[in-house]
Amino acid sequence: MTELRTRLAFYPAIVLVYAILLVPLVIVIATSLTVQSAPTIPTDGLTLDWYVSLFQNQRLIDAMIVSTIVASATAVVAGIVGTITAFGFVRAEVRMKETFATLMLLPLMISPVITGVAFLRFGGLLAIPRGYPQIILAHSILALPFVFLIVRSRLLTFDERLEDASMIMGANRLETTFNVTIPVIAPAMIAGMLIAFVISFGEFTATQFLVTPSTTTVPIIIFNQIQTGLSPEISALATTLVAIMIIVSVLGDRISS
Amino acid sequence: MNLGTVRLPEMPSLSMLRDRSTAKLLMAIGLGWLTIFFIVPVVVLLFESLNFGEGSLLENYSTALSGTYLRTLGRTMAYAFITTIVCLVLAYWIAYYIAFKAKRQMLMLGFVLLPLWVAIIIRYFGVSLFFLPTGPVQQTFGTDFGVLFSTTGVIVGLTSALLPFAILPIYNSLQSIDEELINASQVLGARPMSTLRTVIFPLSLSGVIASALFVYILAAGSFLAPAILGGPGDFMMANVIEQSFSYSIPLAAALSVVFTVALLILIGIFNHYANISEVLGDL
Numbered sequence: 045m046t047e048l049r050t051r052l053a054f055y056p057a058i059v060l061v062y063a064i065l066l067v068p069l070v071i072v073i074a075t076s077l078t079v080q081s082a083p084t085i086p087t088d089g090l091t092l093d094w095y096v097s098l099f100q101n102q103r104l105i106d107a108m109i110v111s112t113i114v115a116s117a118t119a120v121v122a123g124i125v126g127t128i129t130a131f132g133f134v135r136a137e138v139r140m141k142e143t144f145a146t147l148m149l150l151p152l153m154i155s156p157v158i159t160g161v162a163f164l165r166f167g168g169l170l171a172i173p174r175g176y177p178q179i180i181l182a183h184s185i186l187a188l189p190f191v192f193l194i195v196r197s198r199l200l201t202f203d204e205r206l207e208d209a210s211m212i213m214g215a216n217r218l219e220t221t222f223n224v225t226i227p228v229i230a231p232a233m234i235a236g237m238l239i240a241f242v243i244s245f246g247e248f249t250a251t252q253f254l255v256t257p258s259t260t261t262v263p264i265i266i267f268n269q270i271q272t273g274l275s276p277e278i279s280a281l282a283t284t285l286v287a288i289m290i291i292v293s294v295l296g297d298r299i300s301s
Numbered sequence: 302m303n304l305g306t307v308r309l310p311e312m313p314s315l316s317m318l319r320d321r322s323t324a325k326l327l328m329a330i331g332l333g334w335l336t337i338f339f340i341v342p343v344v345v346l347l348f349e350s351l352n353f354g355e356g357s358l359l360e361n362y363s364t365a366l367s368g369t370y371l372r373t374l375g376r377t378m379a380y381a382f383i384t385t386i387v388c389l390v391l392a393y394w395i396a397y398y399i400a401f402k403a404k405r406q407m408l409m410l411g412f413v414l415l416p417l418w419v420a421i422i423i424r425y426f427g428v429s430l431f432f433l434p435t436g437p438v439q440q441t442f443g444t445d446f447g448v449l450f451s452t453t454g455v456i457v458g459l460t461s462a463l464l465p466f467a468i469l470p471i472y473n474s475l476q477s478i479d480e481e482l483i484n485a486s487q488v489l490g491a492r493p494m495s496t497l498r499t500v501i502f503p504l505s506l507s508g509v510i511a512s513a514l515f516v517y518i519l520a521a522g523s524f525l526a527p528a529i530l531g532g533p534g535d536f537m538m539a540n541v542i543e544q545s546f547s548y549s550i551p552l553a554a555a556l557s558v559v560f561t562v563a564l565l566i567l568i569g570i571f572n573h574y575a576n577i578s579e580v581l582g583d584l
Contacts, residue, residue: 050402057394061468064391064461065416068427071437075430082435129331135324144332151339153568155522157539158343158557161546165349165554166342185339192331246420249524249539253546263422270426270529274433282423289418 069286076279083276094280104265104281111245111261112288114179118244122184123237126191127229130236133192134199152189159186160250167254175259182254183244190243191236198232231300238296242289343561350554361555370541370556374563377537380452381521384459388516389509391460392467396508397501400475413468421462425529428458454530455537459520466519467512474508475501514571521564 075083077090098104133145151159159182167178206228210220248263255264262285269278352360364370399409416424430436432449439445448454478501486496520526524539531537536544538560546553 054394054398054402057391057398061391061395061464062412064457065464066412067431068424068461069416069419070427071430072423072427075435080435083430083433084435084440085437125331125334128327129334132324132327132329132331136328138325138328144328148331148335150335153518153564154343154561155524155539155542155557157522157524157542158346158561159339161542161550161553161557162342162346163338165550166345169345181338185335188335242418246422248420248422252543263420266422266426267525267528270429274430274435278426279430282420282426285423286419289420293418 072279072282073286075276076283078276081275083274083279094276095284098277098280098284101277103260104262107260107262107265108284108288110259111263111285114176114183114259114261115241115244117176117180118183118187119237119241121180122187122191122240122244123233125184126188126236126240127195127233129188130192130195130199130232131229133196134202148192149189151185156186156247156249160253163250164253174254175256178254179251179259179261182250183247184240186247186250187240187243190239194239195229195232195236198235199229202228234296234300238293238300241292241296245285245289245292346554347558349551350558352551361549361551362559364552365555365559370559373536373538373541374560376535377521377560378563378567380455380459380535380537381517383456384463384520385513385517387456387460388464388467389471389513391464392471392512393505393509396468396472396475400472410472413465416461417465422525422529424462425458425525428454428461429529449530450532450535452531452535454532455526455535458526458530459523462523462526463516463519466515470511470515471505471508474505474511478504510574514568518564518568 071085074085076094077092078084078086079089079091079093080086129148133141133148138144163178163182163185166172167174167181172178172181206224207220210224211217215223246263247261248267251261252264252267255261262281266278266282266285269275269281350361350365351358357363395413399406399413403409429449432438432445432454434445436445438448448457482500482504483496486500487493491499521537522539523537524543527535527537527540538556542553542556542560545556
């Protein structure tokens with residue numbers, strides 16, 4: 045009897061929540077396989093034609109290359125800066141540490157539109173070249189809070205006695221850093237880099253201000269195509285993007301664990 | 302029998318990385334990076350919003366705080382508020398189930414996390430495909446029930462995009478409640494609903510606050526949900542800033558400042574009741 049009541053009380057929530065979360069993804073993937081020329085749910089056969097035309101479109105291939113370059117560079121920059129910062133925050137003893145930690149989260153709180161506008165003006169002022177340098181720097185700022193939070197939460201469990209043990213056994217500081225500290229931090233850093241890659245790969249809002257014709261990223265193309273007219277090709281492109289992100293996340297998960 | 306205690310000689314801290322000055326230096330590198338590439342650009346934007354030419358210094362602000370722009374600010378805050386309420390209700394409902402009733406907790410959590418790996422633009426695109434004339438809703442019912450290109454569309458989209466951020470903190474806080482407390486309440490004769498109200502809910506409040514804060518901030522700053530799923534009357538601050546940027550950078554700057562200040566005031570009021578970095582640190 046209670047079993048039945050639990051079901052009645054929670055099944056609507058389960059259906060509603062997972063529908064809201066997952067139906068959009070399923071639809072994008074399903075419509076990329078349609079035989080129609082409009083993005084419909086395929087009921088009369090499946091085709092991979094839209095993927096074929098996708099990979100014959102030089103503009104889209106270029107955009108995928110640009111996105112991959114930007115996301116990889118962002119992962120490196122945000123991963124390094126975020127890990128350094130998180131490490132400092134875990135170890136340092138300073139007053140108002142929590143206030144500084146809140147500051148690190150600012151890029152998360154301020155709308156990416158503002159970040160984009162501010163960065164474009166600032167980049168122009170400091171003569172940071174348009175294209176890759178501006179996009180990568182802006183993306184690393186947007187990803188920084190996430191990298192910081194993830195690496196910090198992982199480092200809190202770092203047993204500092206490992207370093208002491210290494211030094212007591214006779215290793216010098218440099219050896220301890222390279223043989224103990226870095227191998228222990230590395231998985232946390234890789235997890236952070238992964239997040240940065242994924243954020244950069246899908247970022248649209250700030251990026252729209254910073255792209256140039258030769259550095260157009262995939263989300264920009266998807267947005268423009270949504271505005272101009274729908275073709276199942278957008279679904280195919282979006283599905284490809286999803287596939288790349290999931291492959292990267294699985295790979296990263298393997299490496300970091 | 303008392304074996305006594307072995308006293309180790311007092312040893313100085315050996316690790317160089319525990320050395321306070323090194324850690325402080327690393328912290329300073331991070332904060333410096335943030336300052337140069339984020340805080341300074343935003344402050345520069347603040348200067349650009351001031352009018353040094355003809356007319357009053359704050360001319361752009363009088364525009365930014367007038368008529369349509371003020372209404373847009375109000376609309377932004379209202380949409381973010383509605384989204385937060387919808388997300389919290391759904392999130393608490395499902396998080397409660399996953400934490401206390403579900404048999405396959407990890408699987409259910411995995412499917413909550415999965416959408417976070419997918420670019421937000423693709424998720425909004427999926428929502429629009431669902432309601433478009435070619436999508437399953439209109440194919441089946443012949444109508445989109447007025448969802449697409451409307452306020453409802455924006456709220457549905459934002460809910461879909463931000464729900465994982467609402468579920469995770471609430472789930473974490475429910476998960477960490479000591480079950481003994483729940484058992485005690487039941488042993489003492491409380492009905493399930495009153496256990497929920499007097500024991501479980503107060504103990505999960507930190508998670509609820511974290512969820513609310515996260516969803517509200519992200520919803521208020523959204524550009525894509527109104528752009529893809531809203532009608533022309535559903536523009537939010539991010540869209541208005543983007544639009545005005547193409548014809549008047551000082552106005553876009555003033556709008557950015559107004560929006561950020563309004564949001565920071567709200568966050569400040571909020572911070573008065575709950576410490577943000579503590580709340581977000583739990584994530």
